[in-house]
Amino acid sequence: MATKKKTNPKSPSSGNPSPAHPLASFLHQRAPWIIAALGFILYTNTLFHDYALDDAIVITENMFTQQGISGIPGLAKYDTFYGFFKEEGKANLVAGGRYRPLTPIFFAVEQTLFGGSPLMSHLINALLYGGLCALLFFTLQRLLIGRLDQNTATRVALLAAGLFAAHPLHTEVVANIKGRDEILALLGSLTAWWMTLKALDERRPALVLGAGLALFLALLSKENAITFLAVIPVSLWFFRKDWSLPNATSLWPLAAATLAFLVIRGAVIGWTTGEPPLEMLNNPFVKLVGNQYVFFSGAERWGTILFTLLLYLKLLVWPIPLTHDYYPRHIAIHDLGDPLVWLSILLHLGLVVIIIRGWRSRSLPAFAAFYYLATLSIVSNIVFPVGTNMSERFLFMPSVGFALFLGWQLVHRFPGKATLTWGLTAVFILLWSGLTIARNPVWKNNYTLFTTDVKTSVNSAKLQNATGGELITQAILPENEPRKDAMIRQAVIHLNKAVEIHPGYKNACLLLGNAHNYLKEFPTAIQWYQKALQLDPDYREATNNLQITYRDAGRYMGEVRNDLPASIDYLKKSLSLRPDDFETNRLLGIAYGIGRQHDEAVLYFTKALEIQPDNAELMVYLGNTWFNAGDPLKGNAWHEKARHRDPQVFEKLGIKK
Numbered sequence: 020m021a022t023k024k025k026t027n028p029k030s031p032s033s034g035n036p037s038p039a040h041p042l043a044s045f046l047h048q049r050a051p052w053i054i055a056a057l058g059f060i061l062y063t064n065t066l067f068h069d070y071a072l073d074d075a076i077v078i079t080e081n082m083f084t085q086q087g088i089s090g091i092p093g094l095a096k097y098d099t100f101y102g103f104f105k106e107e108g109k110a111n112l113v114a115g116g117r118y119r120p121l122t123p124i125f126f127a128v129e130q131t132l133f134g135g136s137p138l139m140s141h142l143i144n145a146l147l148y149g150g151l152c153a154l155l156f157f158t159l160q161r162l163l164i165g166r167l168d169q170n171t172a173t174r175v176a177l178l179a180a181g182l183f184a185a186h187p188l189h190t191e192v193v194a195n196i197k198g199r200d201e202i203l204a205l206l207g208s209l210t211a212w213w214m215t216l217k218a219l220d221e222r223r224p225a226l227v228l229g230a231g232l233a234l235f236l237a238l239l240s241k242e243n244a245i246t247f248l249a250v251i252p253v254s255l256w257f258f259r260k261d262w263s264l265p266n267a268t269s270l271w272p273l274a275a276a277t278l279a280f281l282v283i284r285g286a287v288i289g290w291t292t293g294e295p296p297l298e299m300l301n302n303p304f305v306k307l308v309g310n311q312y313v314f315f316s317g318a319e320r321w322g323t324i325l326f327t328l329l330l331y332l333k334l335l336v337w338p339i340p341l342t343h344d345y346y347p348r349h350i351a352i353h354d355l356g357d358p359l360v361w362l363s364i365l366l367h368l369g370l371v372v373i374i375i376r377g378w379r380s381r382s383l384p385a386f387a388a389f390y391y392l393a394t395l396s397i398v399s400n401i402v403f404p405v406g407t408n409m410s411e412r413f414l415f416m417p418s419v420g421f422a423l424f425l426g427w428q429l430v431h432r433f434p435g436k437a438t439l440t441w442g443l444t445a446v447f448i449l450l451w452s453g454l455t456i457a458r459n460p461v462w463k464n465n466y467t468l469f470t471t472d473v474k475t476s477v478n479s480a481k482l483q484n485a486t487g488g489e490l491i492t493q494a495i496l497p498e499n500e501p502r503k504d505a506m507i508r509q510a511v512i513h514l515n516k517a518v519e520i521h522p523g524y525k526n527a528c529l530l531l532g533n534a535h536n537y538l539k540e541f542p543t544a545i546q547w548y549q550k551a552l553q554l555d556p557d558y559r560e561a562t563n564n565l566q567i568t569y570r571d572a573g574r575y576m577g578e579v580r581n582d583l584p585a586s587i588d589y590l591k592k593s594l595s596l597r598p599d600d601f602e603t604n605r606l607l608g609i610a611y612g613i614g615r616q617h618d619e620a621v622l623y624f625t626k627a628l629e630i631q632p633d634n635a636e637l638m639v640y641l642g643n644t645w646f647n648a649g650d651p652l653k654g655n656a657w658h659e660k661a662r663h664r665d666p667q668v669f670e671k672l673g674i675k676k
Contacts, residue, residue: 345409
């Protein structure tokens with residue numbers, strides 16, 4: 020009787036160890052270096068980019084980061100937003116607040132060492148990403164060796180890491196310096212995973228302590244690392260046959276690290292997740308009904324969430340088009356009657372079925388599906404609102420599951436056809452690499468990012484507003500003087516669109532006021548500032564800009580239009596908002612002087628001199644007013660004071676004396 024040929028016990032799904040393909044042998048030997056190089060090289064065209072987007076929050080406009088190393092205590096002590104807003108009350112703009120001190124601490128150190136050079140920060144991001152991709156290879160290789168022969172495990176890990184490295188969805192994380200929080204969170208999480216596997220495989224339990232430290236640092240980078248508290252033990256169930264969930268007690272350092280982080284986080288920013296704000300830009304599940312903002316109905320909330328989950332799956336497979344902005348209403352309101360919502364339900368139920376059916380057999384696709392759903396859960400808006408409908412950076416960590424599944428399929432579906440496997444992988448990597456390299460230049464600065472992505476996120480109030488604001492910022496630069504008005508009028512189009520989408524958008528109203536001020540359309544500018552103040556009576560920027568616009572309008576009506584009554588009216592309105600404004604008092608003195616209302620002119624020149632008592636030019640104006648009022652003694656006295664203060668003052672003013 021013939022004996023049955025035994026299969027490799029470590030390779031239940033693949034049979035005998037896979038024969039080594041010549042290309043595979045070469046790649047396996049140099050896999051970590053190849054993967055690291057791929058991850059780094061794909062982002063070398065970002066090295067000379069400027070700061071962009073949320074870099075302002077954590078770097079350029081963060082008071083603690085700008086202090087360098089001396090600002091580290093402040094970064095550890097407060098919510099991540101505090102150093103930017105500089106106000107305690109704005110820490111909970113989004114539900115639950117944000118406590119992610121590790122990445123800003125990196126930036127503070129870079130501020131001290133490199134003077135805040137974006138070149139060095141972009142270089143560090145690219146290097147860290149390359150290292151992360153190599154670590155992903157090592158982690159997956161070690162994970163899979165528990166179930167597959169070494170050759171197959173290495174091949175799957177190599178393909179998965181290569182596909183992960185090339186995926187265009189990661190451009191938001193790597194090309195944007197602020198995205199380092201995602202890189203460090205996954206880097207720390209993978210380190211914890213790898214050390215746990217190594218500890219169990221080599222019977223070195225002390226390594227789990229290191230895994231706990233790595234997870235703690237990952238959590239300090241970004242809270243979504245907490246999902247690895249489930250990913251790691253479940254991965255052991257799937258890939259270590261002698262391990263079962265009751266053995267999870269041996270992973271107590273991971274739980275202790277998580278608990279320590281939660282205690283610190285709670286002590287810093289509080290223990291409540293907070294109530295979702297009734298503001299569309301900080302809570303996407305708010306809509307305008309009549310003249311009032313209200314929360315979505317349950318059907319609308321769940322329909323919209325399920326639609327975004329479908330869009331996530333689509334972006335994993337077909338990452339076109341990409342945009343950094345998915346704020347309302349780039350994602351329209353959906354309800355449970357939408358066919359696409361039901362497609363999403365069916366697809367995600369399919370993932371759940373794959374997990375359930377593959378749980379007992381411990382299949383790799385089941386684990387990949389579990390990993391994807393677990394790591395996406397915390398940013399899906401299902402657990403709590405995250406402040407936006409969705410974001411490509413939220414797929415950074417979950418995309419590991421997709422890369423693992425795709426790498427496995429490329430190996431598993433074509434047994435004995437290594438050339439076909441490597442060929443298909445090369446096609447994926449080349450296509451995705453091309454999209455990545457093409458997408459990176461969009462992240463050069465705010466101007467290129469906003470003006471590019473606004474063509475995709477047409478219905479995003481936030482991006483329409485940001486584009487309008489950036490166009491104004493660029494328009495007033497000296498080099499753009501020839502096209503200043505055209506750029507500002509383009510900004511007005513974007514800002515009007517922002518207000519159309521979100522009528523309660525006070526910052527868009529403020530920027531519309533600024534735009535019309537620059538266009539010298541002062542009545543329209545004033546209307547927009549007043550609209551902003553109707554939305555928020557305590558809006559200091561709107562009050563300040565309204566005061567300046569009244570003053571500018573007064574100057575314009577007097578100097579250009581020669582309309583003294585209108586000039587004085589505007590200037591008095593400006594003064595009512597800020598009585599101690601030197602320039603407004605000076606202009607009122609001039610306006611009344613030209614109108615031969617000498618008493619009023621003396622009054623306002625005197626007030627201006629109380630604000631700037633050493634201003635020689637103003638002393639000359641006051642002296643002239645007294646001369647015109649028929650009091651040469653006071654006129655001469657003020658001229659003498661002016662000459663004493665500045666002997667050249669009359670020459671500077673072109674007055675012969």
